Every structure is written in structure tokens, then in C-alpha cells.
Amino acid sequence: MIGGGTMPTINSHADKASLVTALADHIGGLIRDAVAAYGRASLVLSGGTTPADLFARLDGYDLPWDKVYLTLSDERWVDLDDPASNEAMVRRTLSAAVAKGATVVGLKSVGATPADGLARTSSRLATMPRPYDLVLLGMGEDSHTASFFPGATGLAEALSGALGLAVAAVTPAGGVPARITLTLPELLRSRAVALLITGDKKKAVLDAALKPGPVEPAPVRAVLHQTQVPVSIWWAP
Numbered sequence: 001m002i003g004g005g006t007m008p009t010i011n012s013h014a015d016k017a018s019l020v021t022a023l024a025d026h027i028g029g030l031i032r033d034a035v036a037a038y039g040r041a042s043l044v045l046s047g048g049t050t051p052a053d054l055f056a057r058l059d060g061y062d063l064p065w066d067k068v069y070l071t072l073s074d075e076r077w078v079d080l081d082d083p084a085s086n087e088a089m090v091r092r093t094l095s096a097a098v099a100k101g102a103t104v105v106g107l108k109s110v111g112a113t114p115a116d117g118l119a120r121t122s123s124r125l126a127t128m129p130r131p132y133d134l135v136l137l138g139m140g141e142d143s144h145t146a147s148f149f150p151g152a153t154g155l156a157e158a159l160s161g162a163l164g165l166a167v168a169a170v171t172p173a174g175g176v177p178a179r180i181t182l183t184l185p186e187l188l189r190s191r192a193v194a195l196l197i198t199g200d201k202k203k204a205v206l207d208a209a210l211k212p213g214p215v216e217p218a219p220v221r222a223v224l225h226q227t228q229v230p231v232s233i234w235w236a237p
């Protein structure tokens with residue numbers, strides 16, 4: 001059972017276009033502030049489909065991209081040429097930023113399965129400046145975030161970080177291919193978490209998860225109810 005943390009702030013917008021503009025402006029300002037304060041900005045980006053037009057908008061901003069480090073919250077265990085690759089989506093939607101020197105640290109490494117690549121990916125992540133200035137997460141309608149899928153094999157280790165690595169291997173139920181994910185402790189090595197969701201279905205799932213309850217059936221609760229890092233939610237219908 002988890003609950004009782006400081007409630008996340010919710011930024012609701014009339015439509016996705018205004019949500020994307022507001023969140024892109026917020027992230028752009030955060031990057032500028034981080035570079036001014038620390039000489040670099042370090043961000044964890046969610047995969048999936050929702051953030052693609054956010055990243056495409058951000059890509060057009062005049063930012064110190066050569067001082068920006070980007071990695072992913074989680075990754076399907078596929079190569080860059082696979083349409084399911086989150087890293088490929090980030091490199092595609094932030095192509096101008098990458099061309100201007102933004103560093104992308106991918107999570108897919110060698111090995112047949114995520115479990116084979118954990119140590120290598122974990123040491124690669126050590127090149128990312130931490131604490132992360134922002135961790136951007138999405139959420140599925142099953143209330144997973146990153147690759148913290150309900151009922152997944154490896155979920156406990158991903159939430160606890162018990163293996164002592166920055167990443168964990170998770171195999172969702174129902175034959176979904178195995179994934180690599182930053183562990184919860186790794187995601188919380190950050191100054192701020194932003195959760196980007198759209199649609200009424202996900203809003204209903206979010207509202208339920210904002211209530212105290214068990215984490216296993218609603219893993220996004222582990223992020224929403226922790227008290228270590230401030231969480232903002234960005235939502236449009």
C-alpha cells in the first residue's frame with residue numbers, strides 16, 4: 001500500500017496542441033536554466049507515441065543542444081532500425097537537436113535479451129550527468145509507466161533497484177517482448193518528474209492511481225506517491 005506523499009501538480013490543457021506548446025516551453029526553460037546553473041542539462045525521455053510531437057516542437061527551439069544529454073526511461077529490446085525503438089523515435093523527432101550536438105544515450109546494448117545487457121547499459125548510463133534535471137514519463141491505460149507493467153516478471157526488482165544497477169529487465173505478461181527500464185531509484189535521481197498523458201481514459205486511470213493503494217496493480221503509483229522528487233502532470237483530452 002502506498003500513499004500520503006505530496007500530491008502532484010496537474011496542468012490541464014484544452015487540447016494536445018496547447019499541452020505540447022506549454023510543456024515544450026517548460027522543458028526549454030528548464031534546459032536553459034540547467035545549462036546556466038550547471039553547464040549542462042540531463043533529461044530522461046519517455047518512449048511510446050504520445051511524446052513524439054512534443055519532441056518535434058522542442059527540436060525547433062534555439063537551445064544550447066551541445067550541452068544537453070538525453071536518455072530514455074525504457075526501451076524495447078530492438079535495434080535502431082526497428083520501428084518500435086524508442087531511441088530511434090527520439091533521434092528522429094529531435095534530429096536537429098542531435099545535429100547541433102545533443103547527446104543521446106541509448107539503452108539497447110548487446111545481448112539477446114535485456115538481462116544480458118544490464119551491466120553494459122548501466123555503465124553506459126553512468127556517462128549521463130545526474131541528478132537528471134527532468135524525467136519525462138508516459139503512462140499506459142493499464143497504469144504502467146516506464147516499463148513498470150502490472151504483473152510483469154522483474155517488476156519488483158525494477159521498483160526496488162535491488163540488483164544495484166541503474167536498469168532492470170522486465171517481461172510484461174501476455175507475451176509482450178522483454179524490455180529494459182530505468183529502475184525507480186534511478187528515475188528518482190532527478191530534480192523533477194513530469195508525467196505526460198492524453199485522453200479521458202488515461203485521465204480516469206490517473207485519477208484512480210492518485211488515490212492511495214497497492215503498487216503492483218497500478219505501478220504508476222510508485223511515482224505519484226513518492227515524496228523524494230516533485231511530480232507534475234501534463235494532461236489534455
Ligand SMILES: O=C(O)[C@H](O)[C@@H](O)[C@H](O)[C@H](O)COP(=O)(O)O
Nearest residue numbers: 047048049050138139140145146
Ligand atoms: O516504451 C514505452 O512504450 C514507454 O516508455 C511507455 O512507458 C509509454 O510511455 C507508455 O506505454 C505510453 O505510451 P503511449 O504514449 O504510446 O500511449
